[in-house]
Amino acid sequence: MDKLSNGFMEEVVKACRPYTAQGEVIDHIPGLDQSHATDLGVTIITKEGDVYSAGEDDCNFSLQSISKVIILLMALEDFGKEVVFQKVDMEPTDDFFNSISNLENYEGHRPYNPFINSGAIATASLVNGSTVEERFQRILSFLQTITGDDEKVKLNEEVYRSEIKNGARNRSLAYFMESTGVLSNREAEEALDLYYRVNSIDVNSLALAKLGFFLANHGKISATGSQLIQSRHVRTVKAIMLTSGMYNESGTYAVDVGFPLKSGVSGSIVGAVPGRMGIGIIGPSINKKGNSVAGGQVLRMLSEKLRLNIFHDSTIV
Amino acid sequence: MDKLSNGFMEEVVKACRPYTAQGEVIDHIPGLDQSHATDLGVTIITKEGDVYSAGEDDCNFSLQSISKVIILLMALEDFGKEVVFQKVDMEPTDDFFNSISNLENYEGHRPYNPFINSGAIATASLVNGSTVEERFQRILSFLQTITGDDEKVKLNEEVYRSEIKNGARNRSLAYFMESTGVLSNREAEEALDLYYRVNSIDVNSLALAKLGFFLANHGKISATGSQLIQSRHVRTVKAIMLTSGMYNESGTYAVDVGFPLKSGVSGSIVGAVPGRMGIGIIGPSINKKGNSVAGGQVLRMLSEKLRLNIFHDSTIV
Amino acid sequence: MDKLSNGFMEEVVKACRPYTAQGEVIDHIPGLDQSHATDLGVTIITKEGDVYSAGEDDCNFSLQSISKVIILLMALEDFGKEVVFQKVDMEPTDDFFNSISNLENYEGHRPYNPFINSGAIATASLVNGSTVEERFQRILSFLQTITGDDEKVKLNEEVYRSEIKNGARNRSLAYFMESTGVLSNREAEEALDLYYRVNSIDVNSLALAKLGFFLANHGKISATGSQLIQSRHVRTVKAIMLTSGMYNESGTYAVDVGFPLKSGVSGSIVGAVPGRMGIGIIGPSINKKGNSVAGGQVLRMLSEKLRLNIFHDSTIV
Amino acid sequence: MDKLSNGFMEEVVKACRPYTAQGEVIDHIPGLDQSHATDLGVTIITKEGDVYSAGEDDCNFSLQSISKVIILLMALEDFGKEVVFQKVDMEPTDDFFNSISNLENYEGHRPYNPFINSGAIATASLVNGSTVEERFQRILSFLQTITGDDEKVKLNEEVYRSEIKNGARNRSLAYFMESTGVLSNREAEEALDLYYRVNSIDVNSLALAKLGFFLANHGKISATGSQLIQSRHVRTVKAIMLTSGMYNESGTYAVDVGFPLKSGVSGSIVGAVPGRMGIGIIGPSINKKGNSVAGGQVLRMLSEKLRLNIFHDSTIV
Structure with a gap:
């Protein structure tokens, strides 16, 4: 299992950026065009409150x-x-x-x-x-x-x-x-x-990571301890993210990544590892199913290297 | 959070048995008929190796x-x-x-x-x-x-x-x-x-609980330590159980129960709580979607009272 | 083969009116309600210019x-x-x-x-x-x-x-x-x-019969000799009426009646027997497919008794 | 209106044969292969008992x-x-x-x-x-x-x-x-x-024309006067041929040709002009809908030039 750090994040982005070539940026949404074809930004927020980031994490795209x-x-x-x-x-x-x-x-x-x-x-x-x-x-x-x-x-x-x-x-x-x-x-x-x-609300990968962390943290704002949404509702949302969050690749992501995700055609993805971390990704080159190609690859790497798959907890015996 | 015991199991079966009245036993499978309409058997095997059981846990029905x-x-x-x-x-x-x-x-x-x-x-x-x-x-x-x-x-x-x-x-x-x-x-x-x-293979709720535990335990036989199926394959199977294991109620069970399940029209269900326990249920009265009505209710109670929902780990902060 | 007359028309309406009991009047269109449940009006215009009519031929309903x-x-x-x-x-x-x-x-x-x-x-x-x-x-x-x-x-x-x-x-x-x-x-x-x-244009069975005759007469107004619509376009419309004019019973009507028809949910039907006659029917009790039940029965009788089925011309030899 | 003759038939086949290039011969049926790609055979039998024929009218293909x-x-x-x-x-x-x-x-x-x-x-x-x-x-x-x-x-x-x-x-x-x-x-x-x-029964365009004539003649064998199939059943078959005889182009053929047809993927078509004539066509190059391209063109020409469209009888007035 790898250790999370900004250097690790840089490596992940470097390894996954070539996958941007396999997708296409949709051009009917203002702000999105070919100039963003190779963009890839990732931000992670952990339960310890640490923030790790790499790539074009400062791009603003609409939520979609x-x-x-x-x-x-x-x-x-x-x-x-x-x-x-x-x-x-x-x-x-x-x-x-x-x-x-x-x-x-x-x-x-x-x-x-x-x-x-x-x-x-x-x-x-x-x-x-x-x-x-x-x-x-x-x-x-x-x-x-x-x-x-x-x-x-x-x-x-x-x-x-x-x-x-x-x-x-x-x-x-x-x-x-x-x-x-x-x-x-x-x-x-x-x-x-x-x-x-x-x-049409604009966000960047940090904002998405914070949203992901809010979900991972069961609806509570860490800084203030304020429970904005009841935890059982957040649990419900995460379950539906797992079964239906990645368009018609949701089943594939449940297998390959194994934690709740939701994507948008702007190439953004929010991820929530229950009890552990929030992930925000922006990678506008999407495949025909509507998902960021490089972003998906980032998630596969993170899940594997950081052992985030919820179907594969620590072995019992 | 309740504590697992045979007494607790009896209570669960008692509370859920009335739900058998809401389903129907299918009659075209040999061995299944109206005489089993109110049957409900549940067995749990934990990572500690304990076995808890209640109800008609000795009935044999085909795997379907x-x-x-x-x-x-x-x-x-x-x-x-x-x-x-x-x-x-x-x-x-x-x-x-x-x-x-x-x-x-x-x-x-x-x-x-x-x-x-x-x-x-x-x-x-x-x-x-x-x-x-x-x-x-x-x-x-x-x-x-x-x-x-x-x-x-x-x-x-x-x-x-x-x-x-x-x-x-x-x-x-x-x-x-x-x-x-x-x-x-x-x-x-x-x-x-x-x-x-x-x-057409016959099983009872104990056999199903053992299968569930094998999945929860990532493909390893506890007694012998033998890894019969590679853990990454078991992980894949569990992910698909969560998205597609309960016929056209899979999404509902992901929300309400929150761990991998697979049902059969004989009214049986196998459940696997990753790293924690295997569950076997037999309750032949099924609803129109093909799932055991009382069995589903047992799962909702177990998930709630034993905190088994994988989308709701212990709160982070 | 029967002879067309007002007496014949009265008989047809009398024989078919009981079928109104098998349908229902839709009640969300203004002007249509239960008071019209047993209405049945039929008008025929022949190539000789004769007009035959029976039943509630003076009711006005929207074209739909x-x-x-x-x-x-x-x-x-x-x-x-x-x-x-x-x-x-x-x-x-x-x-x-x-x-x-x-x-x-x-x-x-x-x-x-x-x-x-x-x-x-x-x-x-x-x-x-x-x-x-x-x-x-x-x-x-x-x-x-x-x-x-x-x-x-x-x-x-x-x-x-x-x-x-x-x-x-x-x-x-x-x-x-x-x-x-x-x-x-x-x-x-x-x-x-x-x-x-x-x-939303109002018509009665006479108006529908005139429309039917216009189609049967290949787009020409008899009185003035004026060709309002080119005959090849009228031919096209009649062919589509035969294959698709009676909602999801079009095939059945092609077999049972055998000439171009178009129905509306107000219970009205226009029929065109190419080169021979136009038929207008109003019978608001419709079946689940959207067609006038008694009106359909009228068409079956007319087709049989007046030999109007275009797939059954006079025998060759 | 053109006059039917063998010369006329030759002209029709000559004019339509180039359309064979727009289709393809299916190759999984024995007897059909690229060597038949430009084949086109047409035979007509009229109520007077005359037979007109042109092109590859002696090819044998299975009925399909x-x-x-x-x-x-x-x-x-x-x-x-x-x-x-x-x-x-x-x-x-x-x-x-x-x-x-x-x-x-x-x-x-x-x-x-x-x-x-x-x-x-x-x-x-x-x-x-x-x-x-x-x-x-x-x-x-x-x-x-x-x-x-x-x-x-x-x-x-x-x-x-x-x-x-x-x-x-x-x-x-x-x-x-x-x-x-x-x-x-x-x-x-x-x-x-x-x-x-x-x-798997073999036929040629003459056999198909005889079948077409049998339908046009309402189920009676001209030579013997024997009524093999009741005329009302033949009428039913012709109506269904018009609404459903040409695969997913049936509606188009009802409009463009206007009489009962049935096609097969061997590129054969049988046509019945009620009371007038039977038509047999063999043209193995078919389009994606399953119909002979050149054969369809032959039908359009015959319908237009011989006025065979049943939705366009002689004008009334």
């Missing part, structure tokens, strides 16, 4: 699908497990994250889980606040508290405008859910807007 | 889908991870365990994972042995070694004949895989026969 | 899906076969008329044909006119010319408002097509509005 | 999917419409001819229609005869009577062996239908064997 983790945490805290999972199921699916077929075919027309687009939109209808703006500010404030950063962690207006403009598929999902009674017309419109906004 | 765990362990040991997962993927699916649509629609026509029927048949084509009989004897011997029982753990001939007679759906799956080149004609026929046989 | 025939005629006349069938295919489908799965899974994401909802919305984007209002007035005027009725054949404002209010599923279809590039954002919005409006 | 027409005729005559369509529906489908997904998903698990593989196998279980051999001889004799040819029209043993050897997909379909109760185990085995055999 990692928003789904934040929205689910907030919905669980606001409405509880019973209510949330009446609106959205918690089963993994083999359909794509933006699929609409399953909404048509699945019993009760519930989205399969909160980590596909339809599920995130449905979950976004369960955040308290009298207006979309108020709900968004609660979420932004929550994320700023977790990351301790209210400067870089903020709404990227350009990305938000782009989300609205290119949001036809998500609008289609929202109205489909209206047609089957999962959402009212007002809920559909507002949940969609909230979802676009949270997708 | 838990065969998939054994076949996968053997295939991984015989051919390695690369070869196995070229034939079958390791992604969870939202389709039913006996679904054939996904074989038609999924790229490469690979089964989604080794724990749906098509996947188990494909995996069964990767067990060494010059004849089906030889392969079966290797698997039976392996299971007898793990359970330390070569008396009760044996082929149930009546169940085997029933598997063949009622095996049209599985034959359809096998020939479909022949049609897409996943299996040759000979492989299809032989894998099908091996699969029927392993499904 | 029969709008799809009008929109397709107009799009073909405005843009030609090539352009129209680049946007929408002409193949029958086994999916429901409001299905969205096929838009996701079918190559090119084209709707299967112009007679499912997505296909009608796509077709509605191909009607000339600088505004939705102008396009609608062209269509309304066209239908008024065909039916010779500009009093009863007009927009039902109440139905139109209901279409908008309950239009979430159609909105979902339209935005899905925007997301795959079948429609631009402006096209999606405008086509949806035009579709809602044409669905 | 045109078998489905023969099997359905025989099943309807043996068991009647009610019984046949309890086992198989008569609705067009958008799935491929060898699809198995629809068997899993469609209510009642009936095949959609008798012209997809599963439907043909189900229909083949409804042919009278105490053994498969007896059933096959009845069908062969029937086809020999229709074509007046018991020399060339016979079982191709090599093709039959190939059908068995490469029949995994069809076996999969048959066993799936056993698993859902559509067929018993014995029916599945025997229907499969009968289906393989009828697929």
Whole structure:
């Protein structure tokens, strides 16, 4: 087992950066373009409070699908497990994250889980606040508290405008859910807007590592000891991250990496090793499944060399 | 946190037995009928070597889908991870365990994972042995070694004949895989026969707990110290059990119970808490998804009261 | 072979009216309710110019899906076969008329044909006119010319408002097509509005019979000799009516009735026997597939007794 | 409108032969290979009893999917419409001819229609005869009577062996239908064997034209005046040919050609213009949907120039 250090982190980034060549940067999100094709940044925060970092850890990219983790945490805290999972199921699916077929075919027309687009939109209808703006500010404030950063962690207006403009598929999902009674017309419109906004919050690998550590630490802010989200809700979120966090490679990552993860098409990944550490990765070159190629490789190395796989604890006898 | 004891086990069984009324015993498998509707047996083996048991722990039922765990362990040991997962993927699916649509629609026509029927048949084509009989004897011997029982753990001939007679759906799956080149004609026929046989091995809750403990113990037999299956293969199997072990309730069990499980339509479940314990359950009343209703309730209680959820380790700070 | 007369028509309606008990009137469309459950009206116009009628032939109901025939005629006349069938295919489908799965899974994401909802919305984007209002007035005027009725054949404002209010599923279809590039954002919005409006035009069985006769007469108005739509376009529309005009019973009606038909969920049906006659039926009690039960029975009787099945011409030898 | 003559036929074949370059000959059926890539043979038989022919009208190829027409005729005559369509529906489908997904998903698990593989196998279980051999001889004799040819029209043993050897997909379909109760185990085995055999009967374009004429002539043999199949059953078969006879291009052919057709992957097509003529085509270069490219072009020309489209009778007024 290797020892964690900045030097070790540099080695990992060096070994994994060549994998960026196997993916492609998506170009329809403002801020993402070919100039970032070889970017790879990794940050780790341990239970001892140490921070290790390497690569382009200062790049800011929008949350994209990692928003789904934040929205689910907030919905669980606001409405509880019973209510949330009446609106959205918690089963993994083999359909794509933006699929609409399953909404048509699945019993009760519930989205399969909160980590596909339809599920995130449905979950976004369960955040308290009298207006979309108020709900968004609660979420932004929550994320700023977790990351301790209210400067870089903020709404990227350009990305938000782009989300609205290119949001036809998500609008289609929202109205489909209206047609089957999962959402009212007002809920559909507002949940969609909230979802676009949270997708558009800027983060870097440090912010993601802090989010990962918050999950690893069962919902408690270490500095203040404040339990922001009940630990049983955080446990629920981590379980769903393991079964459904990496799009249609979730099963492969459960085997190869073995701890809760959630990725976004901006090439970012948040990882939470329960009780041990949080990991934030940014690597914009993604594969066809939507996951950062080099970022995935970093996770495989970290899991192997630091023995992070939760299915392989210390041997019993 | 409760303390494990036979008394505690009795309480759990008493509290959960009423849930048997919510399921139904399937009646097309020899040995299973309404006379077993209220049966519920649970056995636990801990890393200290203690055995705790309650309820109808001496009932013998055929392995059914838990065969998939054994076949996968053997295939991984015989051919390695690369070869196995070229034939079958390791992604969870939202389709039913006996679904054939996904074989038609999924790229490469690979089964989604080794724990749906098509996947188990494909995996069964990767067990060494010059004849089906030889392969079966290797698997039976392996299971007898793990359970330390070569008396009760044996082929149930009546169940085997029933598997063949009622095996049209599985034959359809096998020939479909022949049609897409996943299996040759000979492989299809032989894998099908091996699969029927392993499904027909009789076990009780003690045998299942021993299997669970073998997985929890990373593939090593405690008594002899013999590493029967490489630990990285056992880790792989446990990860797939978590994402896909409980049919279309796998995601729900990942959240509610939080450790690797595999169920069968005979109402049996094997559980493995990595590094801590193995659990065997038999409760033939199953719900529409194919899982033991009372058995599931036992797992929820054990996870909660003994703190077995792997997403909720001891708090860090 | 029976002889057509008003007495014959009365007999047919009398024999078929009991079938109204096998269906149900949908209650979310203004003007339709249980008070119409036993309604059945039939009108026939022959090539000799004779009109035969029986039952509740004076009821006014909105066009609903029969709008799809009008929109397709107009799009073909405005843009030609090539352009129209680049946007929408002409193949029958086994999916429901409001299905969205096929838009996701079918190559090119084209709707299967112009007679499912997505296909009608796509077709509605191909009607000339600088505004939705102008396009609608062209269509309304066209239908008024065909039916010779500009009093009863007009927009039902109440139905139109209901279409908008309950239009979430159609909105979902339209935005899905925007997301795959079948429609631009402006096209999606405008086509949806035009579709809602044409669905909301009121007609009775005489108006439907006139539409049917217009199709049977290859697009020519008998009274004036004016060829409103080129005959090859009318031929195309009739072929699609035969393969796809009766929702998921189209194949059954091709066998049992054997000439081009199109039905709507208001229980109305238009029929065109090429070169011979037009048929208009209103019978609001519909089955689960969306077709008028008694209306279907009327068509079976007419086809049999008047020898209208186009697959059974006079015997050759 | 052109006049039918051998010269006219030569022109049609000359104009259409270049389209053979747009398709490919499938190479897994004995007798079919690249040497036939530019073959194109057409034969027409009119109600006056005249025979017109051009191109490679003397090539012998196996029936392949045109078998489905023969099997359905025989099943309807043996068991009647009610019984046949309890086992198989008569609705067009958008799935491929060898699809198995629809068997899993469609209510009642009936095949959609008798012209997809599963439907043909189900229909083949409804042919009278105490053994498969007896059933096959009845069908062969029937086809020999229709074509007046018991020399060339016979079982191709090599093709039959190939059908068995490469029949995994069809076996999969048959066993799936056993698993859902559509067929018993014995029916599945025997229907499969009968289906393989009828697929393997050799025909040429003259034989196909005679079959087409038999259908156009409503089931009566002109020479003897013998009504081999009741006319209402022939009408049923022609209707299904129009909605489902040309694989997933059936809708396109209904529009472009407009009369009942059935194609096979050997590149053969049978056409029936009700009351007027039978058409037989052989053109082994097929497109991805399974239809002869040049053969399709021949049908478009014939329909246009001889006015054969049943949706475009002589104008009324």
